[in-house]
Amino acid sequence: MKKIIHRGNTRGFADHGWLQSFHTFSFAGYYDPERLHFGALRVLNDDTVKGGMGFGAHPHDNMEIVSIPLEGALEHKDNTGRHKIINQHDVQIMSAGSGIQHSEFNASRTEPVKFLQIWLFPKKKDIAPRYDQRAFDPASRQNQLQTVVSPDGQDGALTINQDAWFSLAAFDKDRSVRYTPKINGNGAYLFVLKGKVEAGGEVLENRDALGVSDYDELNITALEDAEFLLIDVPMLQ
Structure with a gap:
């Protein structure tokens, strides 16, 4: 098993006044040649x-x-005329494909919105732009992995143009899961949203991340009540 750890306090940070953004990977004014991407996972921004x-x-x-x-709601508009509100417990996916223009605003005039924006390199280029979003019941991720994004959109997940899976989980203390790659050769990127977990022999706390590749199985145990995102992703050269 190959491992890479990205501690929450080592991420890039930009404070624009109206926006506070933590960058796990190089983005905009933050550049680290050792943190360009993890396989097909190119961007993981933690925005308020x-x-x-x-x-x-x-x-x-x-x-x-x-x-x-994660908290609050986003207002999405794009040049196809689409206008949507993305609420907490929703997940949105957009295949930019051959090109799309969009805007994202806080849907509230007064309360902040906190959200993750994640970019993956596509499997096929220049496809027709595509948009989808769906609400996911948080009860269905209690002490288990809830798949919210997958290549084929099975079991109610959103479809992505890549051999990648996104799973959300909320584990009680001492609960655990053994995870195996969906496709031989894929890596796994674990991002802790809240609490503390042990994974791959490493202890991870709030906003810490662990990427593993060349692995057969990843054991994840909640050391306290914890929430996390797990991304199963191709390891590009």
């Missing part, structure tokens, strides 16, 4: 946006973009 503020219309292409609100 003040009420009434947000990202104006901007373009993307050939990137799979997943947004997960």
